[in-house]
Structure formats: C-alpha cells, structure tokens
Amino acid sequence: EKTKEGFFAKISKAVVGKSTVDDAVLDELEEILVTSDVGVTTTLKIIERIEARVERDKYVNTSELNQILRDEIQALLAENNSDDFANFEYGKHKPYVIMVVGVNGVGKTTTIGKLAHKLKESGNKVVLGAADTFRAAAVDQIKVWGERVGVRVVAQPMGSDPASVAYDTLQSAVSNGEDVVIIDTAGRLHNKIALMNELTKIKNVMKKVIPDAPHEILLVLDASTGQNAIEQCKQFTEATDVNALALTKLDGTAKGGVVIGISDQFKIPVKYIGVGEKINDLQLFNKNEFVNSLFK
Amino acid sequence: MFENLQDKLDRAFKVLKGQGSISEINVAETVKEIRKALLDADVNYKTAKTFTDEVREKALGQNVLTSVSPGQLLTKIMNDELASLMGGTVTELELKGNPTVILIAGLNGAGKTTFSGKLANYLKDKKNKKPLLVAGDVYRPAAVDQLQILGEQVGVPVYANLESKDPVAIAMEGIAEAKRNGNNVVIIDTAGRLAIDEALMNEISAVKVATQPQEILFVVDSMTGQDAVNTAKAFNDRLDYTGVVLTKLDGDTRGGAALSIKSVVNKPIKFIGTGEKMEALDVFYPDRMASRILGMGDVISLVERA
Numbered sequence: 001e002k003t004k005e006g007f008f009a010k011i012s013k014a015v016v017g018k019s020t021v022d023d024a025v026l027d028e029l030e031e032i033l034v035t036s037d038v039g040v041t042t043t044l045k046i047i048e049r050i051e052a053r054v055e056r057d058k059y060v061n062t063s064e065l066n067q068i069l070r071d072e073i074q075a076l077l078a079e080n081n082s083d084d085f086a087n088f089e090y091g092k093h094k095p096y097v098i099m100v101v102g103v104n105g106v107g108k109t110t111t112i113g114k115l116a117h118k119l120k121e122s123g124n125k126v127v128l129g130a131a132d133t134f135r136a137a138a139v140d141q142i143k144v145w146g147e148r149v150g151v152r153v154v155a156q157p158m159g160s161d162p163a164s165v166a167y168d169t170l171q172s173a174v175s176n177g178e179d180v181v182i183i184d185t186a187g188r189l190h191n192k193i194a195l196m197n198e199l200t201k202i203k204n205v206m207k208k209v210i211p212d213a214p215h216e217i218l219l220v221l222d223a224s225t226g227q228n229a230i231e232q233c234k235q236f237t238e239a240t241d242v243n244a245l246a247l248t249k250l251d252g253t254a255k256g257g258v259v260i261g262i263s264d265q266f267k268i269p270v271k272y273i274g275v276g277e278k279i280n281d282l283q284l285f286n287k288n289e290f291v292n293s294l295f296k
Numbered sequence: 297m298f299e300n301l302q303d304k305l306d307r308a309f310k311v312l313k314g315q316g317s318i319s320e321i322n323v324a325e326t327v328k329e330i331r332k333a334l335l336d337a338d339v340n341y342k343t344a345k346t347f348t349d350e351v352r353e354k355a356l357g358q359n360v361l362t363s364v365s366p367g368q369l370l371t372k373i374m375n376d377e378l379a380s381l382m383g384g385t386v387t388e389l390e391l392k393g394n395p396t397v398i399l400i401a402g403l404n405g406a407g408k409t410t411f412s413g414k415l416a417n418y419l420k421d422k423k424n425k426k427p428l429l430v431a432g433d434v435y436r437p438a439a440v441d442q443l444q445i446l447g448e449q450v451g452v453p454v455y456a457n458l459e460s461k462d463p464v465a466i467a468m469e470g471i472a473e474a475k476r477n478g479n480n481v482v483i484i485d486t487a488g489r490l491a492i493d494e495a496l497m498n499e500i501s502a503v504k505v506a507t508q509p510q511e512i513l514f515v516v517d518s519m520t521g522q523d524a525v526n527t528a529k530a531f532n533d534r535l536d537y538t539g540v541v542l543t544k545l546d547g548d549t550r551g552g553a554a555l556s557i558k559s560v561v562n563k564p565i566k567f568i569g570t571g572e573k574m575e576a577l578d579v580f581y582p583d584r585m586a587s588r589i590l591g592m593g594d595v596i597s598l599v600e601r602a
C-alpha cells in the first residue's frame with residue numbers, strides 16, 4: 001500500500017500542468033516494472049508507449065496518466081489475445097483434454113488438484129492421469145489430490161511409460177463418459193532435449209484416442225520466476241504448442257510481471273492463477289486486477 | 297551481447313590499444329550494458345544499480361595498460377568484483393555437535409526435499425557420516441513418501457511420524473532417534489512456506505529454537521526473479537540461516553538471484569543443485585557463478601589473456 005500511494009503521489013507532483021512526463025516519474029515507473037519481473041525490454045517498450053501517447057495527447061493530468069499506464073500494460077497483455085476467461089466451462093469437446101506441463105516444482109500437480117475441484121463443482125465428471133511416473137512419490141501426491149477432490153485417478157507404477165498412462169487415461173475417460181481429462185506430467189527443465197521430446201510423444205499419443213486432443217496445453221509458471229520464464233515458454237511451446245498459461249504462487253510477494261512480456265511475445269493467454277496451496281486457491285486470471293496488483 | 301557491446305564501444309571511441317585510462321565517458325556505454333545484462337540475469341534492480349555504480353567509481357582512473365579497451369577492462373573488473381562479492385572461496389558445512397542438526401528451509405517447490413536427499417547422500421559418501429533424515433513436512437500431499445523414497449535410494453534412514461501434525465515434536469523425536477541409533481547428522485526437511493505466512497514462519501522458528509541446529513540452509517530456486525531479495529531477507533530475519541543452496545542450475549538461467557541474495561543477507565552459498573538425481577549436487581564456486589551471471593565469458597578471458 002505504501003509504495004502505491006508513494007508512486008501515485010509522485011506522479012501527481014511530477015505531472016500536474018506539464019505536457020511531458022518527467023524523468024523522475026519514468027525512473028520510478030521503470031523501477032516498479034523491473035522489480036515486478038517485467039524485464040528490461042518490455043519495460044522500455046511500455047515506457048516508450050507512454051511517452052509517445054503523452055506527446056500525442058500533449059497535456060495529461062494525474063488521473064489520465066494513471067489510466068494511460070494501466071491501458072498500455074493491459075494492451076500488452078491483450079493484443080491478439082482473447083478476453084479473460086469467464087468461467088470454468090469448456091463447451092463442445094467431450095472429453096475436454098488438458099495436458100499440464102512446466103519446469104520442476106512450479107505447481108503443476110497442485111494446480112491440477114485445484115482445477116479438478118473447480119471443474120467438478122461446475123458439474124463436470126473429471127478424471128486425472130498420473131503421467132509423472134518419475135519424481136519420487138509423484139503418483140502418491142496426485143492420488144491424494146484425487147481423493148481430496150473426489151475424482152478418479154488413472155495411474156501405473158512408478159517408472160512406467162508416461163505416454164502409456166496418458167493413453168490409458170483417455171481411453172478410460174471415453175468409455176466412462178467423463179467430461180474433462182487432466183494429464184499431469186513430470187517437471188522438466190526446458191533445455192533437456194530428451195525430456196522435451198518425451199513430452200511431444202505424450203502429446204502425440206493422445207491423438208490415437210481422440211484426434212484433436214489435447215485441447216488445452218497448459219504451461220504452469222511460478223510467479224517468482226524471473227526472466228527465465230520467457231525461455232521456458234519458448235521451449236515448451238516448441239515441444240507442445242502451449243495454448244494457455246497458469247501463474248502460480250501469486251499469494252506470495254512475487255508479482256509475476258514476466259507474463260506481460262510473455263503474452264506480448266507469444267500471444268498465449270494467462271488463464272488461471274494460483275493463490276495458495278489449498279483446494280480453493282485457484283482463480284481465473286483477470287487482466288485488470290493483475291495490472292493493479294503491480295502497483296500495490 | 298559481447299559483439300554488441302564491442303561494436304558500440306568501437307564506434308563510440310577510437311581508443312588506442314594499450315593507452316589511456318578508465319573515465320566516465322569511455323565506459324558510460326559499458327556500464328549501461330552491464331547493468332542491463334545484470335537485470336536480464338534477474339539481479340535485483342537496486343543491487344544492480346548499486347553494484348555497477350560502486351565498481352565504476354572504483355575503476356575510474358585505472359590505467360588501461362594492455363591491449364584491451366577501457367570497456368573490456370571494466371567488464372573484467374566487474375567480473376572480479378562480482379566473484380569476490382559472491383564469496384571468494386568455497387564455504388564448507390560446519391559439522392560440529394553430535395548429532396549435527398541441519399535444518400532445511402525455503403519457499404514452496406524450491407527443491408528442499410530433493411536437496412535433503414542429496415545432502416544425506418553426500419554426507420554419507422563423501423564425509424563418512426551416518427545421517428538420519430527427518431520428515432518435517434506435515435502439509436504437502438505425499439511429502440513423507442517422497443522423502444522416504446529418496447532415503448531408500450541413497451540408503452539413509454528416514455524418521456517420520458504420520459500420526460503427528462507437529463513439526464517441532466517430529467524434529468525432536470528425530471533427534472532422539474538419531475541419538476539412539478548412533479546417527480551423527482540429522483537433516484530436517486520442512487514444508488515449503490511463503491515468507492509472509494506468519495503462522496508457518498512462526499512454526500519454523502519454533503523448530504529452530506527447539507532443535508538448535510548447527511546449520512540452517514535456505515534453499516532457493518536459481519530461476520527466481522526480483523522477489524529473491526524479499527524472500528531471502530525475510531527468511532534470514534526469522535532464522536538467521538547459515539548458508540544458501542541454489543537449485544536447478546542445470547537449467548539455462550543466468551541465476552542473478554544468487555548475487556541479490558548474497559548482497560542483501562551476506563550469507564555464503566554452500567551448495568548447488570544440478571539435476572533431479574541424488575548425485576546431482578555440487579559445492580558452490582563463486583567465480584563460476586560470476587561469469588554465468590554476467591554472461592560475458594568471452595570478454596573476461598580476452599582480458600585475462602591480454
């Protein structure tokens with residue numbers, strides 16, 4: 001709260017009656033954006049856009065500048081992107097197949113548990129596929145989530161072929177008439193070629209059961225991750241055509257600003273945010289709230 | 297990055313090789329580029345600013361005696377300063393006390409449990425110790441199973457108490473068990489927690505007070521961004537930890553968080569994690585980390601050769 005007031009108070013002092021935004025304000029803005037992990041390149045882009053707009057409109061007052069700021073950042077999150085998702089309903093595909101990917105420890109399995117809960121609450125029959133057969137007790141972990149939520153988990157012993165788990169899960173979902181399938185995968189760093197190829201294979205195997213599956217490939221990003229998230233996005237997209245992002249651990253002090261540059265560069269919408277470890281701690285992403293939180 | 301920097305410098309000044317000294321003007325561009333490189337590597341905004349300002353001040357007036365440009369020399373000076381700030385030499389664990397108690401702490405998903413397993417393995421194989429692992433995470437689904445599996449993999453016993461939800465009690469029981477069985481090191485794994493979670497921070501402080509650990513290791517993901525300073529400081533304020541562990545350095549992150557943490561808490565980085573396997577643990581070499589963060593290995597070796 002203190003920084004927020006501080007920033008906007010400084011804006012008023014620096015801007016009132018002027019036709020340009022003063023350097024002190026831009027420096028302050030730069031600091032806020034960079035310390036939110038927006039990254040130097042994207043920060044400079046935002047600042048340039050603000051400068052251009054102020055020059056064009058000639059005169060700005062404080063509240064206009066506040067609005068411009070929000071507009072320009074939101075624009076980076078929105079250009080060529082869809083609107084915010086309105087609910088946890090997915091419409092025409094049955095079953096709707098979600099494959100969850102990401103680097104180690106970002107919150108994939110937990111997000112799956114929480115998402116399964118939301119989907120079940122909104123009336124869907126959900127099944128989970130335990131395709132992380134590598135990390136110690138990964139299968140046990142997702143089974144605990146399955147029990148908590150009250151949904152079925154398809155699993156094989158540790159060390160089994162993850163593609164085969166995914167295949168099994170889809171097949172049994174079809175025969176059980178389930179509405180949504182969520183496939184967990186082992187965390188992997190995006191610079192490990194063999195592991196990334198494995199992911200492509202898991203994805204492709206699903207098409208043998210349901211030709212247009214997976215419908216959603218969800219890349220989970222940890223809000224405390226810095227600029228490396230951009231490379232993660234790039235590599236996971238190359239391996240699996242990521243089409244949605246989840247940003248976790250936003251209940252902490254990290255702002256997750258790196259997604260601004262990501263949605264600008266890759267045109268992949270942020271769909272969900274994680275705000276805790278509990279079953280209800282998943283929300284749909286809201287651009288407006290997110291941008292506001294950068295200035296809190 | 298290197299070529300970019302080089303081009304700019306060459307265009308801006310026609311510096312005669314082997315002449316001149318570092319001045320505000322002939323390194324202005326270099327300072328800017330280095331600051332950007334640090335921010336791109338996730339070094340904290342303020343840390344990057346202070347660091348580049350201080351080093352520039354220090355370097356002003358230094359003679360460029362060899363066949364390099366002022367910009368190149370400054371880059372080399374930055375790198376050396378960075379390495380010394382990172383800690384100069386390798387810092388070992390203090391294995392005093394019997395048993396030595398080592399408490400593991402950090403954010404969710406940083407790699408604490410994996411590191412606990414790796415450390416047990418390292419102490420057993422490399423230091424001839426007889427460790428006991430203690431499963432102090434009572435929250436995460438299957439956290440105990442995870443540690444038990446890792447313990448089995450490395451051949452180290454694990455103390456767990458599935459009936460209890462009290463990490464303090466479990467830790468004390470673990471120490472008692474170690475004394476009974478002649479284990480001379482006790483490694484206590486704990487649940488991931490946010491630094492702003494008062495209840496959980498109180499809980500881990502209580503574990504510290506009860507167990508009086510010789511070592512408290514703060515485990516942090518090397519991909520962490522600007523928030524690293526806040527978290528590192530908050531954990532240090534509560535726990536006054538003895539060392540830092542940087543995980544997931546087998547990735548391609550530049551790992552600037554290491555510099556931010558070092559400069560804000562000034563605690564040695566003791567280990568790095570370089571993979572998911574139990575052998576993927578290394579002691580920390582400050583100079584290697586410095587070059588990784590700056591990402592200017594070419595400039596540095598050029599200056600060293602000159």
Ligand SMILES: Nc1nc2c(ncn2[C@@H]2O[C@H](COP(=O)(O)OP(=O)(O)OP(=O)(O)O)[C@@H](O)[C@H]2O)c(=O)[nH]1
Pocket residue numbers: 102103104105106107108109110111132135138185186187188248249250251252273274275276277281404405436488490
């Ligand atoms: N505070 C907080 N913690 C979270 C959130 N999401 C996940 N976590 C925690 O982060 C840690 C790692 O979560 P997992 O779901 O196991 O992560 P993962 O990506 O499946 O990990 P791997 O499978 O090992 O790669 C656990 O302690 C979770 O409880 C969140 O939104 N907020």
Ligand SMILES: Nc1nc2c(ncn2[C@@H]2O[C@H](COP(=O)(O)OP(=O)(O)OP(=O)(O)O)[C@@H](O)[C@H]2O)c(=O)[nH]1
Pocket residue numbers: 104105135187189402403404405406407408409410411433436439486487488489543544545546547568569570571572576
């Ligand atoms: N590639 C790589 N993965 C690692 C490394 N260290 C840990 N991991 C992985 O990171 C993920 C999280 O590790 P954990 O040990 O479960 O992390 P944690 O801090 O105990 O997590 P919580 O207890 O949920 O807070 C797992 O997938 C580990 O295999 C490392 O050095 N390199």
Ligand SMILES: [Mg+2]
Pocket residue numbers: 108109110132138184185186187
């Ligand atoms: Mg997982």
Ligand SMILES: [Mg+2]
Pocket residue numbers: 408409410433436439485486487488
């Ligand atoms: Mg753990």
